[in-house]
Amino acid sequence: MKGKHRIIVSTKRLKYDxxxxxxxxxxxxxxxxxxxxxxxxxxxxxxNPSGTPVELVCDKKCYVLEGSxxxxxxxxxxxxxxxxxxxxxxxRTEEFAGTIQKTDNYYVIVSRESLPTLxxxxxEIYGIRTSGKxxxxxxxYHEFYRLYGTNAYQRxxxxxxIITEDSNSGYQFFKQICRENQLECETxxxxxxxxxxxxxxxDEKILVIADGAAFGSEMDRVQKLISDRKNMALYLPESxxxxxxxxxxxxxxxxxxxxxxxxxxxxxxKYFSWExxxxxxxxxxxxxxxxxxxxxxxxxxxxxxxxxxxxxxQMTKIRLDWKINDQ
Amino acid sequence: MLNIYYGNMKEAVYNTAAYFKxxxxxSWIVDPFVKEMIQDVDQxxxxxxxxxxxxxxxxxxxxxxxxxxxTLILVKFDKDKVFNVSTCGDNCAKWLLRIAESEDxxxxxxxxxxxxxxxxxxxxxxxxxxxxxxxxxxSIAGEFV
Numbered sequence: 443m444k445g446k447h448r449i450i451v452s453t454k455r456l457k458y459d460x461x462x463x464x465x466x467x468x469x470x471x472x473x474x475x476x477x478x479x480x481x482x483x484x485x486x487x488x489x490n491p492s493g494t495p496v497e498l499v500c501d502k503k504c505y506v507l508e509g510s511x512x513x514x515x516x517x518x519x520x521x522x523x524x525x526x527x528x529x530x531x532x533x534r535t536e537e538f539a540g541t542i543q544k545t546d547n548y549y550v551i552v553s554r555e556s557l558p559t560l561x562x563x564x565x566e567i568y569g570i571r572t573s574g575k576x577x578x579x580x581x582x583y584h585e586f587y588r589l590y591g592t593n594a595y596q597r598x599x600x601x602x603x604i605i606t607e608d609s610n611s612g613y614q615f616f617k618q619i620c621r622e623n624q625l626e627c628e629t630x631x632x633x634x635x636x637x638x639x640x641x642x643x644x645d646e647k648i649l650v651i652a653d654g655a656a657f658g659s660e661m662d663r664v665q666k667l668i669s670d671r672k673n674m675a676l677y678l679p680e681s682x683x684x685x686x687x688x689x690x691x692x693x694x695x696x697x698x699x700x701x702x703x704x705x706x707x708x709x710x711x712k713y714f715s716w717e718x719x720x721x722x723x724x725x726x727x728x729x730x731x732x733x734x735x736x737x738x739x740x741x742x743x744x745x746x747x748x749x750x751x752x753x754x755x756q757m758t759k760i761r762l763d764w765k766i767n768d769q
Numbered sequence: 770m771l772n773i774y775y776g777n778m779k780e781a782v783y784n785t786a787a788y789f790k791x792x793x794x795x796s797w798i799v800d801p802f803v804k805e806m807i808q809d810v811d812q813x814x815x816x817x818x819x820x821x822x823x824x825x826x827x828x829x830x831x832x833x834x835x836x837x838x839x840t841l842i843l844v845k846f847d848k849d850k851v852f853n854v855s856t857c858g859d860n861c862a863k864w865l866l867r868i869a870e871s872e873d874x875x876x877x878x879x880x881x882x883x884x885x886x887x888x889x890x891x892x893x894x895x896x897x898x899x900x901x902x903x904x905x906x907x908s909i910a911g912e913f914v
Contacts, residue, residue, distance in 0.1 A: 455825065455826065455827065456825065456826075470858075471858055472837075472858035472859060472860040473810055473811075473835045473836060473837025473838065473857055473858035473860055473861050474810050474811040474812070474835035474837060474838070474858075474860070475858070476825070477836075478786075478835070478836055479825075479826070528786075528836060528855075528856055529783065529784035529785070529786050529787060529836075529856065530784075531783050531784070534777075553855075554855045554856075554858075554879070554880040555855055555879040555880055555914075556879075556880065556914055572825075582825050637911055637912070638912060641908055641911065641912070662880060662881060663881055663907065663911040663914060666881050666883075666903070666907045666911070667907050667908070667911055670904070
């Protein structure tokens, strides 16, 4: 499945209206905001097709997945939106992650757990809030709101150390940038090690650069750790490949169209996260050209002055040259 | 004191809503402490042991309470069990602390619940350390979730 899908589910008393853009959406937040009620309403609609007070408007079929027979149920579901309420232990398993990866559904999961086996985006973690929009109709309206903003720093970030989640091209790029600017650059060999590193280096000026498209499972604890620390900051583009594509180096209008509405292009069955999609696009679009991109080894052309400048210029509020320019 | 084990805990009851359904007792619902808790978290009024007035859902039975409140009630009354309190939002944190004010309770958390800016006392069982602020708690417990 791909695309943006709007879901409106309502009864006489309640109304939910929201859009899904990716294969994985997480709902969490305070108790009594209506998360379980939303799933209950969808279950009611699906289980009683001949007569239900619940109305559901969506261009895709919706289902609720639960219990020990989840795998069998999932085998019968395709091209649909699948809701999973909290209390279903299977969502934490490798088996679940491996199974849904091969499906063409979108999943909406109610859970406050980090769920490290699922590559969900920091942008697709929502809470539910009540709006007064339909108050006069005596129908209480619920909408989703993003729990984490992205890259919204007001102050300038001037790090002494940059850390990246792996040692691929992104790390190789920033390692070179750091070398030129007398900064340090470290790879964490996996996003789950970022928290521990930050925890052990509390007084250092650190910038974390990670793939926002799959950083959702780490976001809560990392955000809570650094929220009161002005010496630490997060930069979470979709991925390093997205950063290159967005820089305009490729000069292709088709790429820009994809970046404008990725959800119209990312086939969920093929790409478990958008990070993988952007990598595939970059490799494909640069194949057999001087810009040929490899994930494992950075093509030195991306370290040319013009390419470097184009990539780094997108990192607004982040000053990597402060040491050599201010000295 | 509130004792918290962070991360997977085999003996903890994971699906607290399902457990509550067949375990709650009428007397628990009309307990003055529970009434106050339901009013605060769910903004709902207990009319009697079987009926609660919700501003959103109308008249509901106890099993219609929020997952967070149901878990809090279990923690309060089912003292010998360990429950997964990641079914509780941050708006339940102060109630967990209040329940464990006079009697020890052990709970399981799979995320970093926010206990607020004021000082509190919580024992992190993973390291057997007592912490008094979110800064201390996140630094220690964050390694296990």
